[in-house]
Amino acid sequence: MSKQAAAIPYASVDLSVGGPGGLLILAEQADGLTFWQSSSRETIVFRGGYLNSTRGLQRNxxxxxxxxGGEDIQPWGLAADQPVIYRVERSWENTGGQPQAGRAQATFACNDELESVELPLTTLDLSRCTETLEWDSGKTTRSVLWRHPDTNRIWAGDAVAWPGGPQVTWQVARPWW
Structure with missing residues (x-):
């Protein structure tokens, strides 16, 4: 993946959804969102490097x-000195393509110690942050994000967006910022 990413001069992420994956190139940027499209037209959307939505997958x-407090937030952009508590509202498709929805109480907490994380084109010392979602259904999901300690930008993630959802992993190869 590193050789392929180095050969492409465009913003890119190494991404997988529920298993095998590949390198995606930035297709568009608008209003803090980035749109990444595969050759088979699946689209992954990030907000500030955080998984926001998908299209064209078996379950989106x-x-x-x-x-x-009723205001939209981006917890990864806030100070890491204490956990951030917030609400999450998500909708998704089940395996039959039927829409589902859920709400969760979320906690976002980052480790003080930095970890050396090998990315496709570089190695960075990043803060490991865990997002724990306690769903109203009684289920719990956890995601891990690695963010830069100075900028709070997300460089990598390993997320399950809803109970029973696919595991989505990504690493920034060539940044877009």
Whole structure:
């Protein structure tokens, strides 16, 4: 993957959904969102490097809203000195393509110690952050994000967006910022 990423001069991410994956190139940027499209037209959308939605997959993340006190937030962009608590509202498709929805109480907490993370084109010392979602259904999902300690930009992630959803992993190869 490193050789392929180095040969492409465009913003790219190494991404997999529920198993095998590949290198995706930035297709578009708008209003803090980045759109990444595969050769078979599956689309992954990130907001600030955080998984926001998908299209064209067997099961899609349709919508994603994170709020605190009724205001939209981006917990990865906040200070890491204490956990951030917020609400998550998401909708997705089940394996039959039927829309589902859920709400969760979320906690976003980052480790103080930095970890050396090998990315496709570089190795960075990043902070490991865990997002724990306690769903109203009684289920729990956890995702791990690695963010830069100075900029709070997400460089890698390993996420399950809803209970029973596919595991989505990504690493920034060539940044878009």
């Amino acid at each position: 993340l349709l919508s994603n809203r994170l709020t605190s």
